[in-house]
Amino acid sequence: MSLGESIDIPSPLKKLNLEPYDRVRIIKGSSTYEGVLMPKTEILGDDFIVIKMDNGYNIGFRLADVKVELVSKRSPPLIEGYKPLSLKADLPKVSVIGTGGTIASKVEYKTGAVYPSLSTEDLYESIPELGEIAIISTRTLFNIFSEDMKPEYWSAIAKAVAEEITKNEVQGVVIAHGTDTMGYTAAALSFALQQLPVPVVLVGAQRSSDRPSSDAALNMLGATLVAARAPFAEIVVVMHEGISDDNLIAIRGTKVRKCHTSRRDAFKAINDTPIARIIKGREIIVLAKDLRLRTEDRKSLKVYPDFDSRVALIKVYPGIPPEAVEWLLHAGFKGVIIEGTGLGHAPSYIFPSIKKLIDNGIVVAMTSQCLWGRVNMNVYRTGVELLRMGVIPCEDMLPETALVKLMWCLANAKDEYEVKRLMLTNIAGEIRPRTEYQ
């Protein structure tokens, strides 16, 4: 989604003197469609035309099948006429780090064009209320699709956040992130950044800013408020609590999961209560106890940015073949998280495969595909057998969080014994006490 790769249009359209983001009309048989001409993509090439319609959806046509007409030329650049606000000097300083995703993009309303930059001016222009909350500095770290997030990017984000906190002495950090893998990154930062002095808030948008139902502005407002003002110094995700545009919720980074493909309230606290509710982006109501509080001591921050990506996640199911486990033996892997059934079970016919992994020095840990609840491998004989083999029970950790944690442990522990000990120890709220959510 970098701007560089998307400035061309299919060749046949150039002959019509069209440019990207011009408004065009497409006539196909007796139907007519109007919208903004989108740039050419590598995959669709010169044979297709794609327009963004006014409802926000893209629609593509084979050029051979349609007639294309110009409706109006694309509008002038974005920021023209923008006047910066006069900010109060005593507002808290907040750093907004862009990593990609809908929320980190600026959409030109008239054309539908998406600009991957996230400038301070853009933010104040789109969400004027931010000017009352914080003095914002922005920093685009990278701009990638959420699904392309990788452990090495987590390290880069952790280092950038640490720099903002220790060098630039901001009162909070907001990370604009695509929603697909935001939960994984939130967990990663929870292990990489410990003893935080200020809040670190991940925020995304389920609907892009060019759609009337976008959640981008309110989410960004609430995230900035939490970064600037929340009393707790925790890593949280801030997103819509419900489907209406009023309350947001702050969820602990190790307990958050995207539980809907498209709804604005997709992010849920699993096996945990939300940390705070944000009323209309204006007021923070703290809901959880035992939170780490803000501190002036910025030297308390501990940064452990490394992850070992040689960890796999395997979900078991009826009929899973031994090969689904044993490929790990030949791929240089150091750990695997099993998403077992129920209390932490796996088909008994793959026990020999699991044992092979362990015998080859691969750390094996068990979570549950139920997602809610807690692994308990002492209830049935088969669970006990796995424990005796050396499988680590991940308590009430999300499978995704356990995966990230094992990647982190393998990069930071001095030996396998310490990896196991750390996996069983609560580091960042990923293991909650047994009674809390009964």
Place this chain on the structure above:
Amino acid sequence: MSLGESIDIPSPLKKLNLEPYDRVRIIKGSSTYEGVLMPKTEILGDDFIVIKMDNGYNIGFRLADVKVELVSKRSPPLIEGYKPLSLKADLPKVSVIGTGGTIASKVEYKTGAVYPSLSTEDLYESIPELGEIAIISTRTLFNIFSEDMKPEYWSAIAKAVAEEITKNEVQGVVIAHGTDTMGYTAAALSFALQQLPVPVVLVGAQRSSDRPSSDAALNMLGATLVAARAPFAEIVVVMHEGISDDNLIAIRGTKVRKCHTSRRDAFKAINDTPIARIIKGREIIVLAKDLRLRTEDRKSLKVYPDFDSRVALIKVYPGIPPEAVEWLLHAGFKGVIIEGTGLGHAPSYIFPSIKKLIDNGIVVAMTSQCLWGRVNMNVYRTGVELLRMGVIPCEDMLPETALVKLMWCLANAKDEYEVKRLMLTNIAGEIRPRTEYQ
């Protein structure tokens, strides 16, 4: 969990004249524990003693560390003194098929011993109310741990259900099943048994019958009521709606998922409304529309019991290596369900691996690890690219249901084209119309 493997006790205890299920006292240092002596297991061998305590939990000790005393001898056999009820001859006939799991076991309350049979007498004795609802016949098909369920067992269950319906002409079938994989089996039967004349109800228990909080009796009562009396002829799971022992819920077999490791209300309808509520095991309130209704025409039943188990389920995550996909190339696989992120995404660096699968004739279909919501691969360029490669978008299907469906399609469709067509066609409620749950 067959009785045959569990009749021995650790050798040192035999010298004390103890027998399995005797009540014993264990003294360890200054602590004393009382409970029922459990049989020896292969894994713990002669060095350990395990007792079932009165709270239902098993606890183990190293024999070398403790002193063991007899409290009282085990109680006499179970059914002694049982008098069969005089059943009304005009009650509906219901077949209860045992496949394993807590619900299909009879627990002797005094000793904690688990008997894997599920006899009609046991059922009427444990749940006398059943005598007012149905004339029950029982049939133990097999007795396996839920996590050991396999596609070939689904076939056996489908055939047994069909036999009960067509030969024994029952008014409904109850399948007692372990909860871990009950959702997978429910989906499998939904594709294997079409144009049903009567209801087919899967039921399980989250807590075993020997614990005061067991949900076994109410679940079995409600399941039998639905099988005997419900107006719809659908495949459903009947389990607790909430954590209190009052209402049950009937959930469509293709839309049901175990969403908690231990709670009684673990089973949820995902992207669907529940089909019916059962008030206190006594009254059925139908909640859904467009249900298939009961019919007297038993010949309408179509049985397609075959599944091709050479299908894998792969959940993607940040850092997933190409090997996690490519092992499928060398293992004789015919299909794979990807549990993508968000609207149906996968890291773009594994696109070449996905393309290799497709080029090798492996069917690839996309679901979302969000679980709730609907795959929509037309929104972003990368999704379009996967579609153009030939990846099948699984709409709002659960990943687990898509896996089972692909196994079924590969065994029943005549060619790859028909597999794709069937995957995109709603067969058993697994694809719901777009507006219903918005």
